[in-house]
Amino acid sequence: MPIYVLSAARERVTQALPESPLRAVEIGGSAATMEKLVEIDTRAPGVSREKHRRYLRTDPATTGVLLCAGNDPVGYSYISASGHIGPLAVMRPDILRDAFATALRLAADRSAEKVSAFLPGTCDSALSLAVDRGMRIAFPMLLMASPGYGDWKQYLPRNPGFM
Incomplete structure (x- = not known):
């Protein structure tokens, strides 16, 4: 499955970006949040991300x-101080x-120069939004995994090496 790193200047992404539809x-x-x-x-993703979340909670540059x-x-997202989005998962x-x-x-409201994310090729709605906001493929990759590893229409990784 293709996974694309998409990136754009923060100012480009914010042009005509709709108000945040989710709070x-x-x-x-x-315990309830966990x-x-x-x-x-x-x-x-279909697997526990507990260790991943624990690591991200200790990263002062990630919210x-x-x-x-x-x-x-209905979901969660992590945003780094550098403007990178991910992981992001939804119900x-x-x-x-x-x-x-x-x-x-949220990423554009930070002071980073660029906004970026890893988007699986199966996430049509996120890919079209990214392209509409001026994001372009900075680096294409191919993920090879056994079938049944989560629903890639509901999950954006932080980066493939971190999975």
Whole structure:
């Protein structure tokens, strides 16, 4: 499966970017939040990302947010100080575009010069949004994995080497 690194200047991404359709709430350490993250991971990449999240929580340059539709968490995203988005996971494929739009807004609100993300080739809605916002492929890759490793229409990795 192709995975593309897409990137663009922050100013380019923010031009005509819609308001964030989902509400972002910083990820806390409560048991209920951790359970919700496990549920999201079960539906998206299909595996526990607990160690991954623990690592990201200790990274001072990375912020994790729950993405909420109203009061209901429907996904999560991490955004680095360098403007990189990922990992990002959602409960259902139909909300990936809204989740990615919210993450783009959060990344663009930082002071980084560029915004970037790894987008699997199966994420049509996120890919089209990225291209519409002026993001271009900076580096193409090919992921080789056994079948059944998650739903790549619901998950954007931080980077393939980190999976």
